[in-house]
Amino acid sequence: MYKATIGIEVHAQIKTKTKMFCGCKVEFLGKSNTNICPVCMGEPGTLPRVNKRAVELAVRTAIALHARINMRSIFARKNYFYPDLPKGYQITQSIPLAEGGYVEIDTGNGKKKIAITRLHIEEDAGKLFHTAEGHSFVDFNRSGVPLMEIVSEPVIKNEKEAVAYLKRLRQIVRYVGSSDADMEKGQFRCEPNISVSKDENRGTKTEVKNLNSLKAVERAIKYEISRQIKTIDRGEIIIQQTMLWDKKRQMAIPMRKKEGVNEYRYFKEPDLIPLILNDGDIEKQRKSIPELPGEKFDRLIKQYGIKKEEAEILVEFPYIASFFEKSVESGCSPKYAIGWITTDILGELNKAGKKFSDIKTGPSHLAALNKLIDNKTINMNIAKNVLRSIIFTGEDGNDYVKANNLAQVTDENAIENAVKELIEENAKEVERYKNGEEKLFGFFVGQVMKKMRGKANPGVVNKVLKDILNRR
Numbered sequence: 001m002y003k004a005t006i007g008i009e010v011h012a013q014i015k016t017k018t019k020m021f022c023g024c025k026v027e028f029l030g031k032s033n034t035n036i037c038p039v040c041m042g043e044p045g046t047l048p049r050v051n052k053r054a055v056e057l058a059v060r061t062a063i064a065l066h067a068r069i070n071m072r073s074i075f076a077r078k079n080y081f082y083p084d085l086p087k088g089y090q091i092t093q094s095i096p097l098a099e100g101g102y103v104e105i106d107t108g109n110g111k112k113k114i115a116i117t118r119l120h121i122e123e124d125a126g127k128l129f130h131t132a133e134g135h136s137f138v139d140f141n142r143s144g145v146p147l148m149e150i151v152s153e154p155v156i157k158n159e160k161e162a163v164a165y166l167k168r169l170r171q172i173v174r175y176v177g178s179s180d181a182d183m184e185k186g187q188f189r190c191e192p193n194i195s196v197s198k199d200e201n202r203g204t205k206t207e208v209k210n211l212n213s214l215k216a217v218e219r220a221i222k223y224e225i226s227r228q229i230k231t232i233d234r235g236e237i238i239i240q241q242t243m244l245w246d247k248k249r250q251m252a253i254p255m256r257k258k259e260g261v262n263e264y265r266y267f268k269e270p271d272l273i274p275l276i277l278n279d280g281d282i283e284k285q286r287k288s289i290p291e292l293p294g295e296k297f298d299r300l301i302k303q304y305g306i307k308k309e310e311a312e313i314l315v316e317f318p319y320i321a322s323f324f325e326k327s328v329e330s331g332c333s334p335k336y337a338i339g340w341i342t343t344d345i346l347g348e349l350n351k352a353g354k355k356f357s358d359i360k361t362g363p364s365h366l367a368a369l370n371k372l373i374d375n376k377t378i379n380m381n382i383a384k385n386v387l388r389s390i391i392f393t394g395e396d397g398n399d400y401v402k403a404n405n406l407a408q409v410t411d412e413n414a415i416e417n418a419v420k421e422l423i424e425e426n427a428k429e430v431e432r433y434k435n436g437e438e439k440l441f442g443f444f445v446g447q448v449m450k451k452m453r454g455k456a457n458p459g460v461v462n463k464v465l466k467d468i469l470n471r472r
């Protein structure tokens with residue numbers, strides 16, 4: 001029986017206005033080669049200077065990962081040649097900013113701590129573009145953009161754990177404000193290394209690159225585990241190499257043999273002194289850390305009695321969890337709030353291709369709808385329709401109900417008339433019902449609701465229907 005072992009390297013773009021070692025602007029989709037200067041182009045005689053904000057945000061992230069922060073870390077040069085790297089080396093760290101720590105995930109079968117090896121700061125390279133005609137272009141706007149590289153221990157067992165880890169890690173960097181972590185913008189790049197083995201020793205690993213969604217990570221890991229097992233079963237050996245995920249063909253393609261560490265000829269960056277932190281710097285960052293997603297997840301379940309899957313949707317973005325909690329504070333029941341947010345609001349946003357910040361209804365709107373249900377003005381189905389109609393207008397639910405004449409009918413006479421009509425039109429079904437086919441009751445309720453355009457109070461409909469049918 002084969003066992004898979006997975007470790008993951010993540011490059012998260014640190015959310016700063018300027019680059020890691022110069023004052024150039026960090027901008028997604030800026031005009032090519034406009035945000036560059038002699039420092040990030042690596043021209044001779046230029047000197048890098050450290051972006052203080054980037055260090056602060058990396059420290060904050062390390063604290064949130066429960067990592068041990070090195071009070072003294074060292075910048076180093078990683079030497080290699082590539083057209084997107086004009087300097088011929090990348091500045092990274094040989095003594096990382098932080099080591100150890102963990103991310104706790106929920107495996108669906110209990111909690112598991114995914115251990116972190118280290119977190120270090122480094123700079124990004126430029127970007128190459130290849131045209132169909134065979135021309136290549138390079139944009140250096142990304143050269144020198146600050147990154148945190150976060151490396152996990154190889155303790156991940158399968159693609160599900162990998163996705164749970166990456167999801168939680170992405171939430172953490174967003175919560176502490178150190179990265180926007182938008183995978184499509186390349187702000188959160190994941191490179192899993194994967195091996196399989198039948199015994200305790202780790203097999204030869206391969207690394208997969210070019211994964212720009214969690215779905216891609218999941219598929220690539222599954223693919224690579226199965227490919228390695230098949231390869232070994234055929235009697236062949238696994239080659240240590242870097243693979244590229246081909247989204248179109250849904251397969252990993254060998255890219256290059258993996259370089260050994262000594263091929264990079266790391267050495268201490270001579271133009272930068274050691275990065276020295278003091279307790280005050282760290283304490284300041286510790287104070288700015290909000291409730292983290294793992295803690296929020298546990299608390300929401302305990303405090304509101306909601307399901308794990310529901311809590312997982314709420315914690316994905318802090319503003320969704322906050323919307324939920326404010327709705328409950330305003331007087332909406334947790335049960336209604338969770339349903340309206342996770343299905344109706346997020347569903348409508350998805351359909352309209354809009355963002356959460358586009359919605360105009362606030363927590364008080366949900367509380368008001370809840371009240372309309374409680375005082376029997378409308379039923380749940382109507383409430384859902386009202387909510388969907390006012391999401392992008394912010395109209396008052398009460399006003400909407402009045403303007404569209406949606407108030408529930410509780411008047412027994414009106415409902416009785418509809419029931420009598422129904423019985424006349426469905427004599428055969430009534431006969432069958434009287435002969436014991438009780439499941440027809442649901443059909444009758446549905447027909448009465450239809451006659452009353454969904455506005456009848458379901459409780460009254462049930463009662464009147466039963467009374468009249470029993471009298472016959």
Ligand SMILES: [Zn+2]
Binds near residue numbers: 019039
């Ligand atoms: Zn620059």
